[in-house]
Amino acid sequence: MTSIGERLVQELASRGVEVVFGIPGMHTVELYRGLAASPIRHVTARHEQGAGFMADG
Numbered sequence: 001m002t003s004i005g006e007r008l009v010q011e012l013a014s015r016g017v018e019v020v021f022g023i024p025g026m027h028t029v030e031l032y033r034g035l036a037a038s039p040i041r042h043v044t045a046r047h048e049q050g051a052g053f054m055a056d057g
Helices: 004-014 026-036 048-056
Strands: 019-022 041-044
Touching: 004 026, 019 048
Parallel strands: 019 041
Antiparallel strands: none
16 A cells, blocks of 8 residues: 555656655655655755755755
8 A cells, every 4th residue: 555655755756856855754754765766866954944945946
């Protein structure tokens, strides 16, 4: 059975997302499991604000 996190990653990939920024944590485990099996690259930030700045360019 596909988790909601895995399904979300599939949807992001289908929409052309190549990179995501964030901080792994207890509440995002399923999302990161989906990312591990996808072509989407993950960039880990030290702080949520830094992830937002990186994503904004």
